[in-house]
Amino acid sequence: MKTRHNTGTQAIIVILTTLLALGAGAPGAAAADFPSKPLQLMVAFPAGGGTDVAARIVAAIAEKQLGQPIVVVNRGGAGGQVGWTDMSRARPDGYYLGFINLPALNTVILDPERKATFKADAFVPIINQVLDPGVVWVKADSPHKTFKDLLEAAKRAPNKLSAATTGILSDDHLAILMAEEAFPGAIFRIVHLDGGASQMTAILGGHIDVAFDNVGGIVRRVKSGEVRALVVMDTQRSRFLPDVPTTPELGFKTVISNSTRGIAVPKGTPAAEIKKLTEAFKKAMDDPDHVKKMEEQGLALKIMVGEEYAKYYRELHAKAAKYTEWARTRPHK
């Protein structure tokens, strides 16, 4: 009986060892058939917004590449903080992906008042999709005809000219600080609104003088003649606003601002899964269907993959740190 029992134990041990060996081989095995179930693509803004629309376009194409459905999940709130908090806590198994909007994510992490529960390294950027350059615009009948006019007016009467952002420490807020830095003496009265729609009503209603915003949201209004774009804050002219000069053209080389949106995964996601996801999304973004649909939305593509995107993320973080600190110590709040 005793020997028998031993054999039994041995058998169990053998089985366990085999299972363990299989288990050790599991990551490789899993990567081979990854993905084997639907994936989640988190968007930290409400459905119907710019990030959401672009996410759904790319998800519909990438799921054909991956052979599994991609479910877009909107976790809006607190300027993206709610969704990113969720993402930083998600299980890093390759099935959870999320859109990161820069520099919004950077400033959420950098601003101590936000009490964010995650750091910059909580996310591994894998591929960037959109780069929406910053733009300065006014109501069509505004007395400020050029960007220079505007800065001079802000210098003549400091803290009088009201300028709307799309949120505190948004790329638009940082752009105002960059403009003030490039034109010493100019000080805007900064008004933080909660998005492009609020800017439009406040400016068209004549309550606020100028908006710092992104090209994507205003192309239609510029074409209809309701608003006038003064300058695009990018190194090259926007295809959507070809007649509007850029900041470097006007001599403001340091005033470069934009909002980028790309896909990241939580820290700890296995390299093999990341590789597979990157390849699938790269193919999806190069797809003519994707290019065409994004063009229709007025969203400029800027595909940055892997290390290139990661480097961009790190460098932007350092730049955002400087302006975040400055925004916090600026005497005119």
Add this chain to the structure above:
Amino acid sequence: VEGLQHLMTGLAAAMSVQYLLYAFIGCVLGTLIGVLPGLGPAAGTAILIPLTFKLDATGAIIMLAAIYYGAMYGGTITSVLINVPGEAASVVTCLDGYQMARQGRAGAALGIAAIGSFVGGTFAALALAIVAPPLARFALSFGPPEFFALMFLGMCLVTGLAGQSLVAGLLMTILGLLLSLIGIDPVRGAPRFTFDVPELYDGLGFVPVVMGLFGVAEILLVIETPFRQVVDTKIKGLWPSRDEWKRSTGAIGRGTIIGFVLGLIPGVGAVIPTFMAYIVEKRLSKHPEKFGTGVIEGVASPETANNAYANASMVPLLVLGVPSSPTIAIIMGAFIINGLTPGPFLFKERPDLVWTVIASFFTGNVILLILNLPLVGLWARILRVPYQYLCTGTLLFCILGAYSLKGTVFDVGVMLVFGVIGYFCRKLGLPLAPAVLALILGPFMEKSLRTSLEMSAGDFTIFLTRPISATLLACAVLIIIVSTFKIAALKTLRTADTQ
């Protein structure tokens, strides 16, 4: 008129099969909720709001609005048949409606109520279509200071008019405002009152809170009331007699006007128009002594006023973005869930949605009329289902609904906690309307206040130097002063009564 043109376009959209279906479902569910004793329009819309999540924004709002006026009508049925008002606005209907039922004229009472509701609702919707566009155009020039002043005025009206005591009203307003502060600061991004609970970062969900305050609390209150046996009354002859018709037409006309005008003022509530309409009829009548013994004018007039009020109360919401009652606040919640902010800009940006919703009030009123005349018998039978089954079923539905919001148990907890809070508030006579309005308007008020102050670099006089904002604030102060007197007058009246 421009409004009527839009209304025709909206009507075409509202007549599409899917929107008619949503309006129909809304009317049926609303009437059902109205029939269940204790559960009124606020509970109905609060409990059923999760049902609308899968619909598009227009469909969701059409269905909720249909639930709202369906419940207004459903309350009438119980008033007439068992002398128990299904909701507060049907209290007056009991006086003559139940007497009519005892005389075997239940059918005529319910018939005239349905017809009166239809006429009142339809005319109010028509008047809404004419009044709304110019008002919305005027409000388009509003900036953040004007919107702050407007919401402040709306809140003062609700605080001043709701309940018996100004102190209780203010208390509940402040409670609502405090609750609305939970979450991430909308301007600076700092977490407030979140106690490091991640679920609170996005604030307390409006829907689980109202489901608790109105749904769960009402169920708790219903459990306490004894079950009423329905007397087996045969309902026949829904069509009023010629004499009854003659006496009702004037009453319906006056009820429409009273309901519509009072519906435009936030905070009046659904009860006052019905009482006012009843009193006016009694005063004008040649035989006022017969009121209370089963006269048809006593049913026709308040029931008409009731539905005219319901449609008119959509005006402040659609045009200005200020809800005038808890039910309307819940409908506003449905707009917000769908990423829309009701108000003049929505009128301009999404005329398709706004006009389809307004047009659905017409289709909804027709559906109610068709639905109720033949189905009265069925509704009466539902009254025989014992409360314990009804309450358990409703509570189960609430829990499912709260869970389905975001798929978290946290929201179920929020709902249950607020159910208990709502129950005690009702027991203590604390009005819930100001709290709910403050909760939903709080974030908008805070944003417009802070944007205004950013515009003025921190100078509070911005609210007084802009004429529209100064006028609105002056009105608000006036309302508070007047309501102190009103309440004082009520108190002296009551002491005089008891002496």
